[in-house]
Amino acid sequence: MQLIACPWCGPREELEFSYGGQAHVAYPADPAGLTDEQWARYVFFRDNPKGPFAERWAHSAGCRRWFTAVRDTRTHQFVSVGPLAGSEATP
Amino acid sequence: MAETLTARHPLEGHRDQLEALSAALAPTLALELGELVAAVDLRVDPGSGGADAVEQVVGGPLPARPDTWTALPAGQALRLGPDEWLLTSAAARPEDWEFAVDEAATAHGGMAVDVSAQRTVLWVRGSAARELLSTGCALDLRPRSFPSGRCAQTLLGQAAVLLVAHGEDDLQLVVRPSFAGYVVDLLVDAAREFPPSRHRKETP
Structure with missing residues (x-):
């Protein structure tokens, strides 16, 4: 088990966090105009890189805030941790 | 005649067990049930001035740094997140406490909700209090950190759980009532690691 540095709470056990999938998946500007295939690509298709991967994580047992983290998928090491989503507040 | 409903501690059934355990392990360990208090969950943007307005109402400062708490005249203000605080009061009625805080927060786009029944308080005291909690908690609980x-x-x-440090031998454990029985069982089981004889030798 490793420690993940929550932007608000600081380093905590990985067990306290939940995974939210790939980060920066933009909602379609015109959802009604998409074909079924385009919609399926938006809903189901995600990158699967070998190396650094920007992901969303939630500190569900702590401050309950979402943040973005870059994790190396080969080593499971966290390269960087981004700011809290939807909040200007910093510790 | 209508009977008045009185709030009862969710761990009332464990009270005798905890008192016996505390008496047997004193002064190494004591597990005590906390008083029922009024509590509200405050959500307000810290940059909006709402926190200042709430401070006027609750009569004390709100904690500015993450994971810290401050004392209020009759309770506590605990910082739960960037825009979230838990405010407790032993003096006010829950509905009055919610109304007063909510009125101050709403003016700045925030809100406060009564969560008095959401959490229950258990005190862990004694020279081995931190060691006891460390058996089930990954945080570094040594007094320095x-x-x-x-x-x-x-x-x-x-x-x-929400862990609150009051002193070196004095910690407050705030837990949801539905998990409280589990937490007590866990701590009572862990307390078997601390036999009274072992610590009596150390005390002169």
């Missing part, structure tokens, strides 16, 4: 004035939401065993 978790001094008085700190609080933290974390996991104790499988249960989400």
Whole structure:
């Protein structure tokens, strides 16, 4: 088990966090105009890189805030941790 | 005649067990049930001036740094997140406490909700209090890194808890009532590691 540095709470056990999938998946500007295939690509298709991967994580047992983290998928090491989503507040 | 409903501590059934355990392990360990208090969950943007307005109402400062708490005249203000505080009061009625805080926060786009029944308080005291909690908690609970004035939401065993440091031998454990029985069982089981004889030798 490793420690993940929550932007608000600081380093905590990985067990306290939940995974939210790939980060920066933009909602379609015109959802009604998409074909079924385009919609399926938006809903189901995600990158699967070998190396650094920007992901969303939630500190569900702590401050309950979402943040973005870059994790190396080969080593499971966290390269960087981004700011809290939807909040200007910093510790 | 209508009977008045009185609030009862969710761990009332464990009271005798905890008193017996505390008496047997004194002064190494004591587990005590906390008083029922009024509590509201405050959500307000810290940059909006709402926090200042709430401070006027509750009569004390709100904690500015993450994972810290401050004392209010009759309760506590605990910082749960960037825009979230837990405000407790032993003096006010829950509905009055919610109304007063909510009125101050709403003017700045925030809100406050009565969560008095959401959490219950258990005190862990004694020279081995931190060691006992460490058996189920991954945080570094030594006084140097978790001094008085700190609080933290974390996991104790499988249960989400809010740990509040009041002193070196004095910690407050805030837990949801549905998990409280589990937490007590966990701590009572862990307390078997601390036989009274072992610590009596150390005390002169």
